[in-house]
Amino acid sequence: MAARKSLVHPVLFSTYFGVPAEAFALSKLLDPILNSDTKLFIDPLLLWKSQHPLIMRKGRSAVEVNFQNVIGLLDISRAEGDVAWRGAYKALNLDERAETSLGYGAAGTSGSSRPPALRHSILRTAKEIITLGEKNPTMIPLMGLFETGVGPDTLSDMTTNFLLPTLAEITEDFCITNDVPVKAFGEYYGNRKLPENPFHPGSPVILVPRDLLRDLPLAADWTDVSRVILEVREIREAVNRMFGNFAKATIAQKKAAIRRAAFSSPTLLRKLIDAVALASESYDEKADLDGYYQFRKILSEDPEPFRGRLVAPPSKDATTLLETVKEIMKQFQEMVEDNNMWELLWNGNIARHERASQLLFFAVANVMCAVNNVDISPETNSGGGPVDFKFSSGYRGRVLVEIKLSTGSVVHGYKTQLEIYKKASRSADAIFVIMDIGKMGRKLWTIEKLKRDAEARGERASDIIVIDAHRQRSASKR
Incomplete structure (x- = not known):
């Protein structure tokens, strides 16, 4: 996978190609960020629930045929490495797909191939399942239940490879309807004419229906997997016999236990496949707990409300950089609180996840700097790891901003995480932001004491800002 870089100035497909955001809403396609991957994944189990006409008419059968081809070849294989096995190996395409701008690639979308050992491992497990008499093609997407090396990106890319001609047709139709410039990219994409990614010349952009997307494919999301599997009485009992406390097991231990239980009986295996296949649901864009759609909303809306909120500083040095970042944070605090x-x-009475707060700040800071011609840019590593922000462009010095929910690991974030980031970025200045949504307890008191103690030792401590993000009553009810 490509090395993760910092993302600066996220560019939406709709913005770059001049497509109204409403067109994506009507088409029910994800508006991708062209210069970064969004941490959503295509869940193969959602294919059979998608309401997109082309997925229903062509996509499902295309994926099913490809899965069935792998199974058929494995079924006639008599030994690893024989002709049938090699055919199955070739048919199981796990190449990473950068064209969809999905997954863990962060800035500079991902794209490479996975190690041969992973393919062979998946094929061996599939062969075991076939030997038990189970030849349903839906078993292939469930390999994340049994194999430690199969993560959400693997499942997503595997499905994308089989679905690519259909996704290319969906993309071509959307672009023709919305006057997006396209060009030919060859037989690999079904000879469809597709838009070129301006940040990756020579590579097309592939659009994806939103109802195929999850924050994690179910077979890789062990919070959901544990719940679904343990609802099947026979599997729950078998797992409990092997593992006293399943909830406290590591992911590798859980996969081993599930594998042993399911492979002990064709009946249990069938119940496992059915239970997981039925439970998969697409990412809830209305609840939008990770803030992916709110992020796009801020980036695509009229920037006028942000104009005049920030003034370019007269000089460019570490001191004025810190002052400017504090002013951005002050404006963000005012927008949240007032x-x-x-x-x-x-989302109603449910607080969105920490990532939603981080993405909201990132979007606001980007738009605010751009519309007011302020020559600094927030940067973030928006991949699978922690999200932190660094302000530095055009200035001598760096300022980090770390955002935590009051319900989360506030003390660890201030005492440990932020200091690690500061050392890695060679930054002396940092701002630690707490989005107060409740359950603060003594966390604020603890980190304020840490700050005072550090300053008493003559150390440069990170600033602390608390933003009141509680749900508020409307003005008419106050």
């Missing part, structure tokens, strides 16, 4: 932006951090 201008109803807190609403973007809640």
Whole structure:
């Protein structure tokens, strides 16, 4: 996978190609960020629930045929490495797909091939399942249940490879309808004419229906997997016999236990496949707990409300950089606390995840700097790891911003995480932001004491800002 870099100035497909955001809403396609991957994945189990016409008419059968081809070849294989096995190996395409801008690639979308050992491992497990008499093609997407090396990106890319001609047709149709410039990219993409990614010349952009996407494919999401599997009484009992406390097991231990239980009986295997296949649901874009759609909303809306909120500083040095970042944070705090932006951090009575707060700040900071011609840019590593922000462009010095929910690991974030980031970035200045949604307890008191103690030792401590992000009553009810 490509090395993760910092993302600066995220560019939406709709913005670059001048497509109204409403067109993506009507088409039910994800508006991708052209210069970064979004941490959503295609879940193969959602193919059979998708309401997109082309997925229903062509995509499902295309994936099913490819899965069935792998199974058929394995079924007639008599030994690893024989002709049939090699055919199955070739048919099981796990190459990473950069064209969809999905997954863990962060800035500079991903794209490479996975090690041969992983393919062979998946094939061996599939062969075991076939030997038990199970030849349903839906078993292939469930390999994440049994194999430690099969993660959400593997499952997503595997499905994308089989689905690519259909996704290319969906993309071509959308672009023709919305006057997006396209060009031919060859037989690999079904000879469809597709838009070129301006950040990756020579590579097309592939659009994906939103109802195929999850924050993690179910077979890789062990929070959901544990719940679904343990609802099947026979599997729960078998696993408990092998593992006293399944909830406290590591992922590798859980996979081993599930594998032993399921492979002990064709009946249990069938119940496992059916239970997991039925449970998969697409990412809830209305709840949007990770803030992916709120992020796009801020980036694509009229920037006028942000104009005049920031003034370019007269000089460019470490001191003025810190002052400017504090002013950005002050404006963000005002918008959250006084201008109803807190609403973007809640879905009804449920607080959105920490990532939603981080992405909201990132979007606001980007738009605010751009519309006011302020020559600094927030950067973030938006891949699978922690999200932190670094302000530095055009200035001598760096300022880090770390955002935590009050319900989360506030003390660890201030005491350990932020200091690690500061050392890695060679930054002396940092701002630690707590989005207060409740359950603060003594966390604020603890980190304020850590700050005072560090300053008493003559050390440069990170600033602390608390933003009130509680749900508020409307003005008429106050």
